[in-house]
Amino acid sequence: MSTQVEVLEVDGGASVVPQVRRWVRSLLSGADPMGVRDDVELVVTELVSNTVLHAPGPVEVTLCRSECGSLRVEVTDTWPTVPERRPVASGGTTGRGLNLVETLSDSWGVAPRADGRPGKTVWCEFGQGRDAVQQAALGEPRELDLDAVLGAFVDPADAETDLLDVDLGDAPTALVSAAMDHLDGMLRELALAGPSSGLPGQVLDSITKAVARFALARNQLRTQLSRAEGADRVQLSFRLPVELADAGEDYLAALAAADAFAQDRRLLSLESPVAFRVLREWYVGGLVQSLRDGGRGPRETFEQRLVAELQDLDERHRASVLAANLQRVTARLASAMTLDDIARAAVDEGARALGAAGGSLTRSVDGRTAVVLETGVDAGMAQRYLDDVDLRPGPSTAVLTSGRPLYVEGPAERDAAFPHLRRLQPGVLSLAATPMLVAGEVVGALRFSFTSPHVFAASERDYLVGVASLVGQAVARTDVLELLRKAGVRTRLLAQLGERLASDDTVAGVLDAVAEAVLPALGDWLAIHLLDDQSRVTCALARHRDPELSRALQELFARLPVTPKQPYGAGAALASGMTQRLPEITSDMVEAAAGDEGFSSLMRRVDLRSGVCVPLLARGRVLGVLSLARSSAYPLLDADIDVVEDIGRRSGTALDNVRALTTAVRLELALDAA
CATH class of the missing domain: 3.30.450.40 (GAF domain)
Structure with missing residues (x-):
């Protein structure tokens, strides 16, 4: 009975998985008397994916087909490490491939490469059993003797001459196992998806190659996990070549790129959880550091790294x-x-x-x-x-x-x-x-x-x-905005005041017009003191924007003396005929001007902060003083004081006109009486 043999050699990049799958599908596209086409395609996909994840270098796929439809598949790579069969109950998304191979095939096995080069061949058979297929130089029994197979291999680490023993300490077994399973699952998904994953082919291949270059350390970690099964913690001890330090750095960079891609595409099941990432950076970084330091262990334990990471996360959260x-x-x-x-x-x-x-x-x-x-x-x-x-x-x-x-x-x-x-x-x-x-x-x-x-x-x-x-x-x-608003307010204020002063012919009317113009546009409190014909000073008006305070102020100022001898405030303005600025009204000023405790109490209540006293001038004479104060933290600006001085001049002229009119009326009445 003749046998048809087809061989496909491909590179070890991630894109080979869909390539091999299409090749198998094309070879088996005809009649399928044994009904094994789908099983063969699935098994080949699993075996090639395994080489992409764990074995660097090219891959050779051989398909032997007999006339009766029986098939034998061989996948040969350059990495001699025996693939691991895990219990089906394992929580990882990978590691079940060999269980699937055993379920779907009639028999399977693993052996060193037939050409004597480093590597291994994993084979499996489908159809009527081995008798239907001419064996391709391999005749292992159905039941795999794992110890015998392992004895035929040489550990890649043992083949090296420049090796260092590195002890990183221990870590939680469950965490290490879960992290490895998750990483294998992510790499498997990317490998199976190939370019359809959306990850650029060059980046995907670089990830695959970086993982393959670091496979020796990953396999040693798998071995230690197997030995620590059932224990709470696993001791991470490695025997590695110095050259693996560069591979470790590339490995970290490649996985960071994979995580970034998963995060960008919202592939939450692929992105490494923070605990897995911290563990990976700790143990791989520790290996790189130790290999370059001549085998000395890392500078920190896993728990110390966790604390540092928590501090960093806290700072990031704070930010x-x-x-x-x-x-x-x-x-x-x-x-x-x-x-x-x-x-x-x-x-x-x-x-x-x-x-x-x-x-x-x-x-x-x-x-x-x-x-x-x-x-x-x-x-x-x-x-x-x-x-x-x-x-x-x-x-x-x-x-x-x-x-x-x-x-x-x-x-x-x-x-x-x-x-x-x-x-x-x-x-x-x-x-x-x-x-x-x-x-x-x-x-x-x-x-x-x-x-x-x-x-x-x-x-x-x-x-x-x-x-x-x-x-x-x-x-x-x-x-x-405030400057623009104030400019408009001042313009309207002066225009309205001019109209009022032109129409009022009484002192009370003039003073009321001034108060309405000034409060609250320019200040919170106003007092106007006038000089009479005998040069006596009286408070003609005291007003606050709060009506209740206005009445109290009027009563207090009625009995508060203001004289030209006072060093500041209204008295100084009367004496000098010049504006007196009070950028700060201190408690000492209030106490000095107080006539009694009632005044001091009221001043503290209105909380005056700054003010100005402007003389009311007309024809070179001082007719009185306009005092304006603010409770705000901001003193009157120069522009505000300019407006108050303008109001002082206008109101002084208006008062002078009222007085002149009053004098004229009185004179006219006296003449009429005579």
Whole structure:
């Protein structure tokens, strides 16, 4: 009986699997009297896939077919390691190939290559049994004598002359086994899919070759797993050539590429779980390091590597949390309409992200640190600095001046840089302050305080710089919008005031028009003092934007003396006929001007921060003083004071006209009476 023999030689790349499958299918496309075509195709696929995964070099596939339809398949490779049969209950996605071969074929076996070269031949038979096929130089019995087969092979490690013993320590057996099974499954899927997987053929081949070059270490690891079956931990000891170090590096790079591909394509079943990746990088990296160090073990145990990886993952998680918070800050800033909204978004979100106990946003206005918002343990700090002018500049002022971030990570650093904080904020042990920069200009500062020592990681410092940059741009945008808004308000304010003053012919009407124009557009509190014909000063009007405070202010100012002898404020403006600016209204000023405790209490209640006193001028004479104050942290700007001075001149002229009219009316009445 004649036998037809077909031979196919292919390279060891991943693309050979579908190539061999198509070759077998074409050879068996005719009659199939034994009904074995599908079984043969499946078995050949499994055997060739196994060589792709574990055996570097070319592969030779031989198909022997008898006239009666019986078949013998031989797959020959260049790697002498005997393939491993695993229990069917194993949890891996690979390792079942030989069980499948045994199930589908009539017989199978493994032997060294017939040509004496390094390698092995795995064969299997289909159809009527071996009698139907002329044996191709191999006649093994149906029951495989594994010990006899193993004795015919030489371990590749034993054939090397320059070998090193490397002991990496131990690792959990279940984890190592699961990681190996998963990796074999991933490589198998990629090999079977070939170019259809979407992975470029060149990359797929490089992965396959890298895995094959590292096969010696992988097989030794398999052997150790078999010996450790049932044990909790497996000792990872290897005997390897020094040259395998380069193969180990290529192996890690190839598997990283495979993981990246699986992640990109959302192939979650193929992507290596983090535990498997850490184990692989530890043991392969340890092998590479030890081989290059002359066989010395790795610098860290597996548990130490796990701890380091956990720390790295924690830092990455922290960075991702900060990045997510930065997105929330961006969203809140996009909808913020006012400076207070911006400050609230920055301070609230920043404190939440960093775990800070307090925070503040400050700006520099006319060389002075002005607080927009203070929260938590930082609340009230601005007033403390105002109350004690001898205090050294605080962290926010230092950052506004230097334009550089400032980090204080413990009480020792705090006491060295800002010793006064030990008294003002004894509970604040660490802090961070970051400048808000726009086009290189400092537009403000963010500060966050902590009640425990805090080491600011690189991710946190990057976050603070990022938040400060976003907030700075939002503040600059708000400044521009505020300037435009104020310009429009001032224009309308002066136009409306001009109309009112032209139509009012009484002192009360003029003063009421001035108050309505000034409050709340330019300030929170207003007082107008007038000089009578005997040069006596009286409070003609006192008003606050809060009606209840207006009545209290009117009563207090009615009995509060104002004289030209006073060194600042309304008295100084009366005496000099010049504008008196009060960029800071301190508690000392309030106490000096207080006539009684009621006045001091009310001033603390209205919380005046800054103000200006403008003389009411007409024909070179001082008719009175317009005093304006703000509770806001921002003092009146030069443009605001220009408007107040314009109002002072207009109202002075209007009052002079009213007085002239009143005098004329009185004169006319007197003449009529005479």
